[in-house]
Amino acid sequence: MNKVLQSMRIAFRALRVNKLRSALTMLGIIIGVGAVIAMVAVGSGATARIQEQIASIGSNVIIIQPGSQNFGGVKSGNTFTQTLTEDDARAVSTECPNVLYTAPLQQGNAQVIFGNNNWFTQVRGTTPDYLAIRDMEIQTGQPFTQGDVDSSAKVALLGKTVVDNLFNGGDPIGQIIRIKKVPFTVVGVLAPKGQSPTGQDQDDVIIMPISTAKKKVVGGRQNNMLTVGQILVQAREGGTKFAVTEIQGLLRQRHRLQPNQDDDFDVRNLEEVYAAQESSAEVMSILLASIASVSLIVGGIGIMNIMLVSVTERTKEIGLRQAVGAKTKDILAQFLVEAVTLSVLGGTIGIILGVAASLLISYFAQWATFVSIGSIVLAFLFSGLVGVFFGFYPARKAAFLDPIEALRYE
């Protein structure tokens, strides 16, 4: 132990002598570690956020969409084929034992006006069960009812973003807003939900009865007033897989599909969608960290190069140390400790800079970042390892110099 302290003493003295060179040597490690910490923080933040969203989205949610293929998550109502109908939704609701709630969905975008303010937002026409399926709560006011759907009542629920942009702080309940020149009464305001895993503002939305939506707002493109863009389903606890099978069977039957024909609809478990996003976020995270790690290797190579130069420049000094009694292992230890000191010190500075960068990124880019203790500890260990690994060759070179040759070196 004493010998280790001795080596550290010798090494620190040597590093102090040439502070500029020491600083430049550390630069590669500082950047490398800083980059890894920041990238891993961004990746972890994204993953954590998705996990949060999965927890908040309400599990057991199934999306049924027309057409056979659909990438990514929830899509808006641009359909190429209109194969799903409101009757399909009703059938699913009554005939699938593992289905708890069903809500047909028709979406579109529209301009909303109140007084002098207007706002372009997404309008969703649906039934009251939609709120239960999507885990949406009413903050003030009331949801609309099945009766409103039956009577195509002109009522609407507003998300917080819409309220903020139209009402300047006033109470929207009972007020009349105009959507495509049609007057709607605001009956409720939705509790805020924040950003979705796909980065969309979940509070920028108006929800109204599907019948009203089709008649007054989202009409036009459909030939058939009975079709819907999506059907949302909440399955019973633990029965999601069964529900999916039941729905598929039922719809194939209703759409009279032959055994050799593909589904003309897509049944997807929402949790799967988000899980897929989570795993791609993780892959992204690993990719980012790997790329940043390359800079760590470059930093290590930098240490090795500078140390090699340093050994050459200090040949005479090494010879002198050997002459006054430094053994092979003394010289080896000195240069190894110098290398590890540089790499660990650089790693520490890199960690501090990386954390600072993560904070800046989360503040300015509004991305979630998360620096874990684990990543800091790992970064430390790694910098130490880099020092040992890349410092070894120069240290060895120094230790095995011939004292006579070294003393003669000009």
Place this chain on the structure above:
Amino acid sequence: MANELIRIDNLRKDYHVGDFTVHALRHVSLTIDRGTYVAIMGPSGSGKSTFMNILGCLDKPSAGTYHLDEVSIGELDRDELADIRNRKIGFVFQQFNLLARTTALENVELPLLYADGDKSKFKERAMAALTAVGLDNRADHHPSQLSGGQQQRVAIARSLINNPRLILADEPTGALDSKTSVEIMAIFQRLNREQGISIVVVTHEPDIAHYADRIITFKDGKVLTDELVAEPRNAKRELEQWVTEDEEEPAA
């Protein structure tokens, strides 16, 4: 026997350069007693540098034996040689070889860092060594802030720190002016006469060699002459004369 510090029997050193073998030293036998002050002379290629390297345990003989303080050097490995150098030999070089941007005190301490024994009291021991060469007031100076003579004195203090049996000086005055050279010679003579430290100085200048008690001359890898100096120069007295000469500067 006990009085012998160095005993060399039939020493040979060969270097292999490509296909050639250079016989740097051939059949050298001599002894040096403790407490003597020896100068080694000879032209380049005479083998004196090779001899000095072996004497300093930086190199090993190809044949023959070298006993330092009754230990046979030829059988030691690299690390054991380093240990001997640390404990028994103090080096003084022509170019001083001090660590740059390091204080005089830290420079003197250097051999202590590699010593196996007692590690305490570095500072005190280093200060004592600096005091012995008259530089205690410059302990915190860097080499760049010291004159050539002062640097060499720091180097001498460093060579003394571990109480060596032998001080080995390679052209110690080669980089110094005449007056400073005499100052350095004075230190060596004092260390030898007052403290009984054995000194071996390698030089090509006869003037410097004549401060020693014995001069060994090498030629072609062998000892050419090995003679006691009848009347060694007295560095201390020469310095005193120098001072009075300076004071007696005649008016222009």
